[in-house]
Amino acid sequence: MELLSGDGNEYRRKLLSMGLQIGGSGKARNLLTQYIQTTQVEQRVRCVERTGWHGNVFVMPDRTIGEDEERILFQSASATPGTFRQKGKPFTWQANVAALCAGNSRLVFTVSAAFAAPLLYLTNTESGGVHLKGDSSEGKTAALRVAYSVWGDPSLLQTWRSTDNGLEALAAQHSDCLLALDEIGEVDAKIIGEATYMLMNGKGKARANRNGALRDPASWRVLVLSSGEKTLAQRMSEVGKKPMAGQEVRLLTVPADAGAGHGAFENLHQYTNSAAFHKALTDAASNHYGTAAQPYIAKLVEHHDKVAEWIKKAQREFAHTHVGESAGGQVHRAALRFALIGAAGERATKWQITGWEAGEAMQAAVTCYKAWLAQRGGAGNLEELNMLAQVRRFFEAHGEARFTDWSRPASDSDGHNARTIQRAGYRKHNTANATVTDGRGEEVKVAETHTEYFVFPETFKQEVCAGFDYRVVCKLLVKRCCLMVEGKSYMRKERLPGGEGTAHCFRITHKLFEGGGDE
Secondary structure, three states: OHHHOOOOHHHHHHHHHOOOOOOOOHHHHHHHHHHHHHOOOOOOEEEEOOOEEEOOEEEEOOEEEOOOOOEEEEOOOOOOOOOOOOEOOHHHHHHHHHHHHOOOHHHHHHHHHHHHOOHHHHOOOOOEEEEEEOOOOOOHHHHHHHHHOOOOOHHHOEEOOOOHHHHHHHHHHOOOOEEEEEOHHHOOOOOHHHHHHHHHHOEOOOOEOOOOOEOOOOEOOOEEEEEEOOOHHHHHHOOOOOOOHHHHHHEEEEEOOOOOOEOOEOOOOOOOOHHHHHHHHHHHHHHOEOOOHHHHHHHHHHOOOOHHHHHHHHHHHHHHHHOOOOOOHHHHHHHHHHHHHHHHHHHHHHOOOOOOOOOHHHHHHHHHHHHHHHHHOOOOOHHHHHHHHHHHHHHHHHOOOOEEEOOOOOOOOOOOOOOOOOOOEEEEEEEEEEEEEOOOOOEEEEEEEEEEEEEOHHHHHHHHOOOOOHHHHHHHHHHOOOEEOEOOEOOEEEEEOOOOEEEEEEEEOHHHHHOOOOO
């Protein structure tokens, strides 16, 4: 009714943009205004601006699946026509697309991720994503196209090449659905970190309306499938930024290479090489798409009150079997997402949508989880792994150049010049006897030399621990027996060679270079 105020041009503009034909006379315009103002409305529908779950119904641009007390329709000015279009039948998608995915862990996993997207709401799970990282022509984009064929036309596959405002609109259009974004290298490296947080946090920017008051920000729930030749961390490092662990656990990097010599593929079925299989796969996805999601959602609506229990049980079993007791909280969070994806694929299989063997989807999730864990470097928290890596890197880069040899602190009789440029401290070589087993299985004693580093306080705080709180780094090093302490102090009072007397320093042990208790 607010639009009817004034001369009414604003409401007529909207109706004209939707196809209404209005006579050119002023009388016709006045009659239309009078009709709208006086007509008694008997039926109403609720219009929503995002796809996905709204109560017990699932809203798509062209249909609403399920029943509720009120009728709900999708209506958004930013919607892309044809995003969820269909071609073929569910059984033709199963026979031509899903069948080729069988036996290929990355393909089964990405298709299962497409089925996992609507489960976020039902299981009260946070948004998240998986990034396929690999070299060109490994099959990353093909995997995304096949996954997108569950929901719609793969030719409409989106890319990362967008502004953060554009990504907001895409996320709202794909809420509770799969959001596939190809080529992470195309997005501006300056915004990729913030864009990832925004997508996974499920809420857009706060904006003002025409009156200056705050509008409700756009909101969504998405499961993102991404691909690219670089990781999130590598893109952020291009502009001198360091990713937070929270960003990387939101977008989990899985190597696209499945290790079978065919890029992202392991089973080429009847095709002679990966190129022929790649073409057959993309051709199949281009001719059969958009028909698997709706029967799957119909099943979710039918079993609305049971789905969460099924998925939570699968996640508990996954964690019990594949996540060690010493694993960090970030690994547990990631494992829940891998398990969610595997369980979604198993549900789609049980409901005769994929045609796969029982257990294949979960096994693909396990394979990808292990690949993620291996490239990550361990099951500890990522901040700790990054701290250890940075500390080791400092000594690997500067161990000889910036640390004076303890036994030769100054020039001696043979003319050796021990002057150290930008000295960071001293290095000391200690020799100790160790018992090892020789080639005949017999124990023998050998002499082993270990190196310790005595680091000056400010160098340790400002350079070795750059970007981290040095106290947190020290606590980690002590826990892993890499730092010798003195009472409650992380620094020790040491008598340095060469007549320098006694000074406080951080004493790094050889345990740092032997793994230091890495998990």
